[in-house]
Amino acid sequence: MTITARPLHPLFAAELSGIDLRRPVDAATLAEFIAAMNKYAVCVVHHDRPLTNEEHIAFSSLLGPMERGDSPKVKGTDKRVPHPEIIDQSNLDEFGEIYDDADRRMIYKRANRQWHTDMSFYAVRATYSLLSAHMVPPQGADTELADMRAAWDALPAAMKARVEGLTAEHSYWHSRKTGGGPDPTEEERRTRPSVRWPLVHVHPGSGRKALYIASHIERINGLSEAESRDLLADLMDFATQPRFVFAHRWRLGDVLIWDNLCTMHRATPFDDQRYRRDMRRTTVRE
Numbered sequence: 168m169t170i171t172a173r174p175l176h177p178l179f180a181a182e183l184s185g186i187d188l189r190r191p192v193d194a195a196t197l198a199e200f201i202a203a204m205n206k207y208a209v210c211v212v213h214h215d216r217p218l219t220n221e222e223h224i225a226f227s228s229l230l231g232p233m234e235r236g237d238s239p240k241v242k243g244t245d246k247r248v249p250h251p252e253i254i255d256q257s258n259l260d261e262f263g264e265i266y267d268d269a270d271r272r273m274i275y276k277r278a279n280r281q282w283h284t285d286m287s288f289y290a291v292r293a294t295y296s297l298l299s300a301h302m303v304p305p306q307g308a309d310t311e312l313a314d315m316r317a318a319w320d321a322l323p324a325a326m327k328a329r330v331e332g333l334t335a336e337h338s339y340w341h342s343r344k345t346g347g348g349p350d351p352t353e354e355e356r357r358t359r360p361s362v363r364w365p366l367v368h369v370h371p372g373s374g375r376k377a378l379y380i381a382s383h384i385e386r387i388n389g390l391s392e393a394e395s396r397d398l399l400a401d402l403m404d405f406a407t408q409p410r411f412v413f414a415h416r417w418r419l420g421d422v423l424i425w426d427n428l429c430t431m432h433r434a435t436p437f438d439d440q441r442y443r444r445d446m447r448r449t450t451v452r453e
């Protein structure tokens with residue numbers, strides 16, 4: 168064994184040593200890494216300096232087909248990080264300056280402070296996200312993650328029976344709106360139509376059942392609007408109880424990897440008008 172995993176929480180999440188994501192990784196080490204991900208769902212690897220964009224992309228591409236695209240889709244804005252594989256999760260514009268408080272790009276970043284899983288609003292979903300720390304504010308801005316397998320296991324039997332077999336509509340625009348954003352235009356809406364997923368599925372990596380919920384859900388199908396809203400709120404509250412949550416305190420050079428098919432996560436507040444936070448994400452898809 169090359170990789171050593173140190174558990175960070177009773178239910179999931181581990182810190183890995185014996186692997187350096189900046190260097191080529193051989194097949195045996197990659198298999199150990201994937202086994203650790205299947206078991207822990209969230210892994211952190213520390214480095215003494217941030218990964219370059221190229222190193223970040225090179226390691227991520229070992230894990231499957233990568234998401235490529237521009238995000239967020241706000242017209243007339245240039246990209247600070249010129250790699251289609253990298254989603255800029257910073258509070259910085261193309262000149263490296265902090266976004267204005269009311270800038271739509273800032274508002275959309277803050278939408279990440281709602282519990283979610285990445286890209287459940289796409290027909291081809293995200294498997295792994297790899298978030299890399301380039302600048303970390305002195306306080307706040309932890310990333311919190313919750314284990315949806317453990318949440319499913321602990322769900323009362325009556326609730327399990329109620330949600331098994333139900334499906335939900337996931338929409339990018341829904342979480343932008345609930346996160347404080349404006350109503351999308353019809354044209355914007357058409358760029359990302361909602362998609363339907365079961366509320367419960369088998370997590371491929373571990374074979375365990377998991378809740379598949381997110382702030383992107385606008386509606387549980389087959390229920391009235393009020394029933395849908397209440398059930399979703401109950402599930403969210405249950406699944407994000409402190410006992411299911413791990414909070415990652417960032418250090419420069421950290422890479423945090425999570426499995427979107429069995430976890431949720433959220434950003435936490437910091438003084439985003441005063442401090443720079445430069446986080447970059449790659450995303451691997453089914």
Ligand code: OGA
Pocket residue numbers: 256279285296298308309310311432433434435446448
């Ligand atoms: C993400 C995300 C949370 C954070 O990159 O997908 O939700 O703390 N990030 O930046």
Ligand code: MN
Pocket residue numbers: 279283284285432
């Ligand atoms: Mn996210």
